[in-house]
Structure formats: structure tokens, C-alpha cells
Amino acid sequence: MADFPLIKNYASGAVFAYREGRPIRVEEFLGEAEQLARALPDRPHVVNLCSDRYRFTVGLAAALLRGQVSLFPPNSTPDLLGRLGEVYSGVYCLSDGSVDSSQLETFPYPSLQGSAATESTPRIPEAQAAAVLFTSGSTGQPVPHAKSWGSLVRTGSAEVERLGLDSSMALVSTVPQQHMYGFESTVLMVMQGGMAMHAGKPFFPADVCAELEALPRPRGLVTTPVHLRILLAEASSLPPVDFLLCATAPLSPQLATEAEARFAAPLFEIYGCTEAGQVASRRPTRSQEWHLFPGLKLHADGNRARVNGGHVESEVLLGDVIEVCSDDTFLLHGRTADLVNIAGKRTSLTHLNFHLNSIAGVKDGTFVMPEEDDGTVTRLMALVVAPGISSDAVMSALRQRIDAAFLPRPLCFVDSLPRNDTGKLPRMALDRLVSQLAKAG
Numbered sequence: 001m002a003d004f005p006l007i008k009n010y011a012s013g014a015v016f017a018y019r020e021g022r023p024i025r026v027e028e029f030l031g032e033a034e035q036l037a038r039a040l041p042d043r044p045h046v047v048n049l050c051s052d053r054y055r056f057t058v059g060l061a062a063a064l065l066r067g068q069v070s071l072f073p074p075n076s077t078p079d080l081l082g083r084l085g086e087v088y089s090g091v092y093c094l095s096d097g098s099v100d101s102s103q104l105e106t107f108p109y110p111s112l113q114g115s116a117a118t119e120s121t122p123r124i125p126e127a128q129a130a131a132v133l134f135t136s137g138s139t140g141q142p143v144p145h146a147k148s149w150g151s152l153v154r155t156g157s158a159e160v161e162r163l164g165l166d167s168s169m170a171l172v173s174t175v176p177q178q179h180m181y182g183f184e185s186t187v188l189m190v191m192q193g194g195m196a197m198h199a200g201k202p203f204f205p206a207d208v209c210a211e212l213e214a215l216p217r218p219r220g221l222v223t224t225p226v227h228l229r230i231l232l233a234e235a236s237s238l239p240p241v242d243f244l245l246c247a248t249a250p251l252s253p254q255l256a257t258e259a260e261a262r263f264a265a266p267l268f269e270i271y272g273c274t275e276a277g278q279v280a281s282r283r284p285t286r287s288q289e290w291h292l293f294p295g296l297k298l299h300a301d302g303n304r305a306r307v308n309g310g311h312v313e314s315e316v317l318l319g320d321v322i323e324v325c326s327d328d329t330f331l332l333h334g335r336t337a338d339l340v341n342i343a344g345k346r347t348s349l350t351h352l353n354f355h356l357n358s359i360a361g362v363k364d365g366t367f368v369m370p371e372e373d374d375g376t377v378t379r380l381m382a383l384v385v386a387p388g389i390s391s392d393a394v395m396s397a398l399r400q401r402i403d404a405a406f407l408p409r410p411l412c413f414v415d416s417l418p419r420n421d422t423g424k425l426p427r428m429a430l431d432r433l434v435s436q437l438a439k440a441g
Contacts, residue, residue: 003123004153006033006061009167009194016190017054018170018215019199024054030121032112033061040066041107045091045132047071047084048178051098054199055109056177057187059094060131064124064149070131072178074142075420078103126150133180135274141428145274147313154311155277156188158293162281163268165243167194170215173222174203176421180274181247185222203227205235218242221263225249226364226423232258233363240264247272248422250350252358256284271332276307276316280330292328300324303333321348340369340380342405355401356382361389364417366425367408368434382408383433385416412437 007026010016016029036058040046046063048070050056063070071088073080081103085091093101096109124130130149134142171190175182190197198215202208208231212219220243223231228246231238232255244259244267251269260267271290272278280290292298295310305322308315321333334350349367356365365384384394391411398407414437418429 002126002150004126004149005121005123006030006064007121007191007194009192011194014168014194015170015196017057017197017199019052019054021214023196029054029058029061032058033065034122035112036062036110037065039110040068040094041092041105042066043068043090043092045069045071045088046107047073047081047091047093047101047104049076049093049099049101050096050109051176051201052096052199053173053177053186053197053201055096057191057197058112059109060187063094064128064130065122067128069129069146072131072133072183074134074179074426076101080142124149126153131183133183133274143274147277151277151311151313152188153192154295155184155293156190156192158295158311159184159189159270159278159281160193162291162293163243163245165189165193165195165220166218168196168218169193169243170196170198170217170219171222172198172200172202172208172211172215172219174201174208174227175222175224175248176201179420179422180272180277181224181270181422182222184272184278185245185247185270205231209235209237209239212239212241220244220265224423225251225255226419228259229255229363232262238262244268245270248424250354251284252354253284254358260285273316273319276312276318278311279307279318288331289325289329290332292330298322298324298328298330305330338369340406342380347403347406352380352382352402352406355398356384356394358401359386359389359394359397362386362394364419366417366430367406368430370434379409380406381434382411383414383417383437384411385414 010026014026015023016026017024040062046068048056048059050059060070076099085104093104093106095101095106128149130152131147132144134144173186177183177187202211219241221241222245225246241263242265244263244265247270256267268281268283270278271280278293280292282290296307297309299306303321306315306317320335323331334348338349340347352367363385367380367382418433419425
């Protein structure tokens with residue numbers, strides 16, 4: 001049976017992570033992973049809720065060494081943790097105390113300081129069950145998808161190859177490592193690319209800038225369009241970086257252009273899904289075409305496409321409207337679930353959201369597609385965060401951008417949208433907000 005090293009592309013003494021201002025060498029990481037593996041309970045499944053990215057990665061490595069499968073739910077609500085306990089036998093939680101994990105038996109992350117350095121890098125069987133990742137719930141209930149160690153290694157390696165990153169790159173991220181994008185781009189890519197992770201997850205613009213400034217170059221930022229928009233709007237000056245990565249929602253060309261200019265760095269986008277993992281990347285200031293990751297193959301299926309090969313262990317039907325351009329490029333036209341047909345005219349929520357969020361003064365916004373009892377859509381509504389702007393001003397701007405058939409009725413102003421840590425809008429949370437607005441109105 002083939003196996004793969006736990007980490008690769010690190011020289012002796014290389015920095016694996018920066019935590020609280022201190023560099024952690026790769027030997028220390030391996031030693032702590034082995035020490036934690038010996039201490040973990042003897043169980044088949046573990047929910048890794050460590051918010052510290054370094055401790056999360058030590059926990060992932062320790063679970064792999066013990067043959068335990070790591071579960072990464074899209075959130076840590078008591079309800080969801082309780083349901084995991086019912087579905088997965090012998091599950092426990094590894095926690096650094098940052099969230100409430102009382103619904104599950106909890107193993108507190110122990111003090112591992114002074115751990116002896118290991119002499120060699122452990123190897124893990126390729127076929128070993130490694131993780132179960134869950135969809136975000138943006139279109140319904142979260143759905144689990146199992147990943148082998150071989151699949152995780154290949155996706156991390158493919159991202160390094162596609163983006164051509166320097167093995168000495170240090171990465172700061174605003175996204176959580178428990179979700180697919182953050183897991184792949186801030187944990188797996190680091191482990192397979194010889195890079196250095198930043199252990200924290202800064203949110204406020206001043207904190208993001210300070211953490212970037214504290215790292216040596218080359219350095220990069222892994223973020224989302226929502227976080228990037230806030231950062232550009234509120235930070236008066238930005239530290240130069242060497243790499244920007246964005247995902248989880250469509251990125252407007254204006255935002256991408258401004259980000260590249262102010263950070264003095266190229267910005268890349270990732271396209272993917274939990275089922276398949278990362279599928280493609282692009283640099284939106286250069287081209288709207290997406291380029292497949294190494295080893296992947298795309299097959300047209302009506303207005304959708306199937307992907308297989310490389311790190312995708314079984315063929316996956318992608319949930320978006322895709323136009324295949326060549327063997328390794330395609331255009332993305334929005335999710336199939338987002339398609340809207342009103343009065344014989346068709347568009348997508350992705351298209352409408354793009355124009356809504358392009359209006360000057362709109363901080364955040366989304367169109368919502370309520371269904372009638374017979375399943376048809378007769379009108380759209382929109383929720384918008386836009387303090388200081390009138391409803392008439394927003395509607396006037398939309399009339400200049402979209403067909404009148406798709407104008408929102410009603411347009412509702414809210415203080416914030418119920419986005420999760422990756423900037424997505426879980427369908428259930430959005431439905432609750434719409435229901436509250438309907439009762440209040």
C-alpha cells in the first residue's frame with residue numbers, strides 16, 4: 001500500500017508556523033504532533049474545534065497518526081454537535097477552549113511545550129480515511145463528504161503547483177480552517193508546500209495589517225470577498241504582500257483591481273466545492289476563464305459539468321452553470337440553484353448580487369428567491385446593508401443595471417446579513433431572517 005509523508009518540502013530547521021510572535025520550527029511541530037497522538041483518547045472520530053490554526057494542524061496530524069477520522073462541521077452550534085454525536089460512534093471533541101463543545105465529550109488541548117523534536121517525518125497510508133468535511137449549508141442541510149489522506153495530499157500539492165508559490169511563503173488568513181477553502185489553502189497547502197502558517201485568524205482590518213507586517217517576506221493573505229471589501233474600505237494603508245487568494249463568493253473585477261493595486265500583489269481566485277475540493281483558479285484582473293488544477297478533467301453535461309481525476313476520487317457533478325472553453329479552461333455562470341425565471345426572462349442570483357454589491361455605498365447585500373406554494377417564483381426580494389443610502393437611490397441604481405423584471409419587491413434594509421465565517425449565507429439562517437422581517441413588516 002502506498003503512503004505519503006505527513007509534511008514535505010521543509011528543510012531542517014525551517015519555520016512551520018508563526019504563533020504569538022514566535023516562529024515554530026518544523027521539528028517542533030512534528031514532535032508535538034507525536035506527543036499529542038499518544039495522549040488522545042482511543043476513539044474512531046474527533047471533531048477538531050481548535051480555533052488556533054497551528055493547534056488545529058497539530059490535532060489533525062495527531063489524529064492521522066492515531067488512525068482517527070477528523071470531522072469538520074460547518075459550524076459548532078450545540079444542535080449540530082449533538083447530531084454529530086448521534087451519527088458518529090465514539091466521537092469526541094478536541095478543543096482549545098474557544099467554543100462551547102459541551103454537547104460532546106471534550107479533550108482539552110494540552111500543554112505540549114518542550115516537546116522533543118522528532119528525527120523523521122511520519123508517513124500515512126494513502127487510502128487511510130482522514131477527514132469528513134461538510135457542505136456549508138448555503139443551499140440546505142450540511143452534507144458530509146469523506147476524504148482519504150491521499151486525496152488531501154493531492155489537493156494540497158495541486159494548489160501549490162497551480163499557484164506556483166514560493167516554499168518559504170508565510171500565510172495569514174481571515175478564514176477558518178474547519179471549512180473546505182480554509183482547510184485546503186491554509187493547512188494542506190502549507191503542509192504540502194513547505195510554507196509557514198500564521199496561527200491566528202485576524203478579523204479587524206488593523207489586526208490583519210499588523211499580523212502581515214510582523215511576518216517576513218514573501219508573505220500572503222488568504223481571505224474572502226466579504227473580508228477583503230471590509231479591509232479595503234477601512235484600512236487607510238495596507239502592507240505590501242506577495243500573494244492574495246480569495247474564494248467562497250464571486251469577486252467583482254473592481255474589487256480585484258483595487259486589491260492588487262493597494263497590496264501591490266497579484267490576486268488569485270479559487271473555484272471549488274466540498275464534494276470535489278478545489279477545481280480551478282484564475283487571476284480575475286487578467287481573465288474571466290478558470291484554469292483546471294493539475295490532473296483534473298472536465299466533461300460537459302448539458303449546461304453543467306462533471307469533474308474527475310487528480311485529487312477527485314470519484315466523479316462529481318458540479319452545481320454551477322459551466323461553459324467549457326477548452327480541455328482545461330471554462331467560464332462560470334452561477335449556481336444552477338440560483339437560476340431565476342420571471343415573465344419568461346432568465347438570470348441568476350449570482351448576477352443580481354454582483355450588481356447589487358457594485359452600487360456605491362452598499363456594504364453588503366443579497367437577492368432572495370422566495371417560492372410560492374406551487375414552487376414558482378413571481379417576485380424577488382433583496383436584503384441590503386447600506387447605511388446612509390435611501391431605498392430610492394438603491395432602486396434607481398439597480399434600474400440602470402438589471403432588467404425591470406428582476407427588481408426586488410421588497411427591498412429590505414438590515415443591519416447585517418447572517419454570513420458564516422467564510423462569508424457564505426447558510427440557507428436556513430437566511431430563511432430565518434426573511435421570516436423575521438415578514439413578521440415585523
